[in-house]
Amino acid sequence: MTVDLGPLLAHTAVEVVEATAPVLLLIAFFQFAVLRRPVQRPRAVATGVAMAVVGFFLFVVGAKLSLIPMGMAIGRALAGAALPAVLGVAFALGAAVALAEPAVRILAYEIDEVSAGSLRKRLIAGVIAFGVGVAVTLAVVRIAYGLPLVAILVPGYVLAIGLTLAAPRDMVPAAYDAGAVATGPVAVNFVLPLTTGMALALGGDRAATLGFGVVGIIALGPIVTMLALALALRRRESDA
Amino acid sequence: MNFGSFRREFLETAVSLAPALVFMLAAQALFLRLPWGEFGQVLLGFGFTVLGFVLFIEGAKLGLLPLGQGIGTAFVERRALAPLLVFGALLGVVLTVAEPDVRLLTFQIEAVFGDAVDRGALIAAAAAGLGGLAVVALLRIAYAWPIHAILVPGYGLAIGLALLADEATVTQAFDIGAVTTGPMTVPFLIALGVGISSVLGGQSRMRAGFGLMAVGSVGPVLLVLAWGLLRGGS
Numbered sequence: 455m456t457v458d459l460g461p462l463l464a465h466t467a468v469e470v471v472e473a474t475a476p477v478l479l480l481i482a483f484f485q486f487a488v489l490r491r492p493v494q495r496p497r498a499v500a501t502g503v504a505m506a507v508v509g510f511f512l513f514v515v516g517a518k519l520s521l522i523p524m525g526m527a528i529g530r531a532l533a534g535a536a537l538p539a540v541l542g543v544a545f546a547l548g549a550a551v552a553l554a555e556p557a558v559r560i561l562a563y564e565i566d567e568v569s570a571g572s573l574r575k576r577l578i579a580g581v582i583a584f585g586v587g588v589a590v591t592l593a594v595v596r597i598a599y600g601l602p603l604v605a606i607l608v609p610g611y612v613l614a615i616g617l618t619l620a621a622p623r624d625m626v627p628a629a630y631d632a633g634a635v636a637t638g639p640v641a642v643n644f645v646l647p648l649t650t651g652m653a654l655a656l657g658g659d660r661a662a663t664l665g666f667g668v669v670g671i672i673a674l675g676p677i678v679t680m681l682a683l684a685l686a687l688r689r690r691e692s693d694a
Numbered sequence: 695m696n697f698g699s700f701r702r703e704f705l706e707t708a709v710s711l712a713p714a715l716v717f718m719l720a721a722q723a724l725f726l727r728l729p730w731g732e733f734g735q736v737l738l739g740f741g742f743t744v745l746g747f748v749l750f751i752e753g754a755k756l757g758l759l760p761l762g763q764g765i766g767t768a769f770v771e772r773r774a775l776a777p778l779l780v781f782g783a784l785l786g787v788v789l790t791v792a793e794p795d796v797r798l799l800t801f802q803i804e805a806v807f808g809d810a811v812d813r814g815a816l817i818a819a820a821a822a823g824l825g826g827l828a829v830v831a832l833l834r835i836a837y838a839w840p841i842h843a844i845l846v847p848g849y850g851l852a853i854g855l856a857l858l859a860d861e862a863t864v865t866q867a868f869d870i871g872a873v874t875t876g877p878m879t880v881p882f883l884i885a886l887g888v889g890i891s892s893v894l895g896g897q898s899r900m901r902a903g904f905g906l907m908a909v910g911s912v913g914p915v916l917l918v919l920a921w922g923l924l925r926g927g928s
Contacts, residue, residue, distance in 0.1 A: 473791055477792045517743050615850060640710060663862050
């Protein structure tokens with residue numbers, strides 16, 4: 455699985471230009487043509503742009519050298535293991551990824567603040583991690599039984615919409631953000647290649663599509679668990 | 695340059711990638727047993743990933759975010775809502791194009807599906823979707839619309855389209871919708887939203903930020919599903 459470095463570096467260099475040029479052009483257009491004013495602190499801006507471009511390049515090259523091929527290799531190896539063990543690994547991986555994600559901790563802290571301490575940040579982080587763990591587990595179940603993605607997403611979003619309408623209004627935005635923050639670089643570049651590798655190793659004519667969709671399921675999991683938490687807490691308050 | 699911020703970002707990135715590193719090391723020790731040359735390349739790549747992500751985020755914060763914020767503030771001060779919305783929409787488009795996770799996701803889709811998928815069109819559809827929903831998100835902040843009024847019909851429509859579209863389109867739409875609101879897009883949109891709410895009244899800083907990512911994600915999901923259906927993928 456050694457990656458051929460030459461083409462990888464060349465492709466990524468082209469990508470960096472494709473990706474960053476539009477942002478720079480847009481900002482330059484509004485700055486100079488629309489607002490007609492000079493850039494403040496031009497040296498900081500130039501340094502920042504250079505750092506972002508180099509960082510983009512290193513990040514993409516690094517992911518293609520390590521996380522993506524390793525995720526696929528681990529997924530292929532797990533395809534031969536017993537299903538209950540794989541489901542346990544999937545849950546642990548999902549929960550660990552969510553707990554380690556800084557954006558999840560920041561969101562948990564913000565919700566703690568907004569709720570004036572009625573929702574402790576450790577409880578929130580735990581509920582988000584549980585949601586992500588279940589999501590990755592469901593993605594593996596989908597691969598093992600060849601389920602279409604809508605078999606998970608449609609009931610999931612119907613449940614989410616129902617809970618949205620029933621849950622306390624002020625918790626709804628934070629619950630949906632919990633879904634968005636869990637889908638960071640590790641979900642895309644490690645969990646997704648892992649499920650793709652597993653699906654491809656198991657084979658079948660739908661192997662290509664079966665591994666995908668895990669990122670979408672991860673975005674849904676914490677929405678459902680956070681809304682359920684908000685609803686359960688309100689029930690308890692109104693019973694008291 | 696702010697080295698304290700750099701160090702904090704480095705630690706956070708290292709922690710967020712730690713589960714992947716633990717899994718890779720465990721897999722190598724227990725069953726993969728790659729030759730050391732190959733595993734060395736993996737570890738080197740992992741180092742690149744951490745360093746690259748930190749440089750990217752810190753560089754964007756130092757160089758791009760203040761400029762974007764300055765442009766947004768200038769429009770807000772002039773009470774020029776229309777140009778602000780145009781800027782927000784275009785920013786949503788170019789930020790999706792610049793989101794590294796969008797690149798890496800579409801790279802993986804292309805690696806598996808090959809020529810059966812048009813990577814450029816997929817990115818374009820997601821970018822248009824985020825641009826459109828960035829406008830909705832900013833209007834929501836300006837007029838304090840309740841978020842469920844956007845999310846419930848948005849995801850309701852997404853479910854409907856998902857039932858009509860083919861499996862490949864559904865997986866692409868929901869995967870890409872989840873990654874468009876990544877480390878690049880979110881700080882910019884929050885900065886614009888906070889600027890709007892501080893001038894137009896509206897909501898508090900925290901409330902303005904909450905829900906922005908969720909509203910943004912619906913757009914790419916809907917546009918990629920619609921694009922798949924139009925292309926005849928049902």
